[in-house]
Amino acid sequence: MTSLHSKQSGFTLIELLIVTLLLSLIMAVGTYSYSLFVDNWQKELGNFNRTKNFTVSVQRVDRLLENVYPYVLIKNNAEAGLLFVGSKSGLLSVTYNGLFNDGSPEVFRISKIENENGRFDLIYQAMSLKYVNIIHEDQPIEFTHKVEIVKDVSDVDFNYYGWSSFRLKSQSTNNEQPKWSSKYSALNTQLLPEKMTMTIKRDNKSVILRYAYDLESERWLSSYSDSET
Template sequence: MNNKGFTLIELLISITLLSLLMFTGNYVYSQLASRWDKELGQFDKTAQRAQSLNWLQHALQGVEPYIVRNKQKKPVFLFIGANTSLLASTKRGIISDKYPEFFRISALENENRKFDLVYQAISTKDLLLLTSDQEIEFSHRLTLLTDLDEVRFSYFGWADLAAKTSLDPAIKPAWFSRYSGIDNLITPEKIKLTLVKNGQELNLFSILDINANDWYKHYIEVGF
């Protein structure tokens, strides 16, 4: 009868091999877990970015003519479009799906010398805006996108209301880097928002009411 068991050397070799297998398995698991966390985090960032772009497009497509009075008490449009910011009214806001809202989209430089795209808004339910110089205290602030290389607004439309109603065929709408409904007495027909990140460019387009001057004529006729 053979009662021979494991020798000490065999036992040490077995323990060493088992330790190697456990170490290898743990290393592979940690690598897979790290990769999964990284991919999951990237997915979350991508999903958040897609949602922010959808919100942004939704708000821009809802921009509508909104009449206020200037310092001379004459009706003008609440629309102040600059190269890196836009102040207007939208019927498709981000903070509420029941009421239109006044909003401002701004490109703000951050500590990385990049730009964050910030959306500020207040519902028309909470603010009655009557004049062009009335102060707007926004109740909501949301950072939509971060670390952008460039943010650029462009506006397509007539130079002013006089150009829109002119019979001169040589006068045509064009693209502008700035557009004021207060000065022009009309709103643009299109908005283009250009976003650049890591060398990649994305353009968002919005087509607005091309008959905004009818709103202006209405308020003139009723003596607003």
């Protein structure tokens, strides 16, 4: 007679505890890995959006500055000059392609302003010349638009290359040449600068925008009898 011995099947309690622990560890590692992935993705996405916004802003600045043109004003001494007054931290002038372009030129002021973080924003103020003419040097300019065009950068720096006066240019010799300067007033020189650069520093990187302007901008003054010739 053959006897049959039954055998126990399944897991012991210890084995179940070990399996449960291993599954918990796998889930914890998976959750942590997913959390790291999401954090990195959000960080990269944030960096991408900031870089995209910065690039778009710089392109807008570039378009308006490359379309600066010689706008004639009458100075207080009755001589004619051009509306272009630049410093190391900003510029007042006229552009054909302003940010609030309504089909007319736009007088604008672009300025570097320190923000609460100790960094800098680039502020753009503008007024359309569609219904208003600026004729005299002391005529007030009432800007109707204001916007932060570039935000939270390390620094912004303007430089100008041009003659110190129309007279010096007209009487120039080989020894007389235009020079770079951190300030330039076409009201005084009666000439636009021949070149201008704007350097935007963002953390450890710099973007340098370069512009070349009318080399014979004095011709815009030829119809004004009181201008120097």
